[in-house]
Amino acid sequence: MTQIRPAIEDLLERNKQYAAAHQPIPNLMTRMKNNPKEYGPHVLVVSCLDSRANPMEFLKLSVRECLIIRNVGGRFSPIAEQVAALDTLFHISRLILVHHTNCGASHVTKQQALESIREKRPEFTDFKAVEEKMPMFEDNQKALVEDLEKVKNCGFLRKDLIEQTVGLWLDVETGLLERIYPNGSTFKM
């Protein structure tokens, strides 16, 4: 079997180097004066895990300025419950969904991903939930419009948070964002 890189031993060694210079960060409640609803971050950004789609960079955010969730494609369905959980603690005022051009998720179709599971685990049958959260999409803004629609129809998020949800489309070539509305219309930022 080929060696898995980076090896665990290497990672633990790197961690020792990190820890040698590490400064502890005060805990959540101390930083937020025991009141995360008042003093916590109120904007949650959801973006793709692609290295070109890092909100810290393309929105020039400072550390802990916003809450950030990154997943494959920056999709809403896999993290809807997490948004509700974070909202309980921080009272989120705005949800920003960011999808981007040339996304790796566009290289595999949902059908291919589901077929791959069927092949590797033929005994598995419960495909409904998996399909719902499968993040694949084509290289266009349709999936973002679809996600905005899913937020709108979400039965458990606060209604005023749903109203404050914004969709952004990131062009990884230019680094520029474009606002996408639930009806599919666009606005260059």
Ligand SMILES: [Zn+2]
């Ligand atoms: Zn991506």
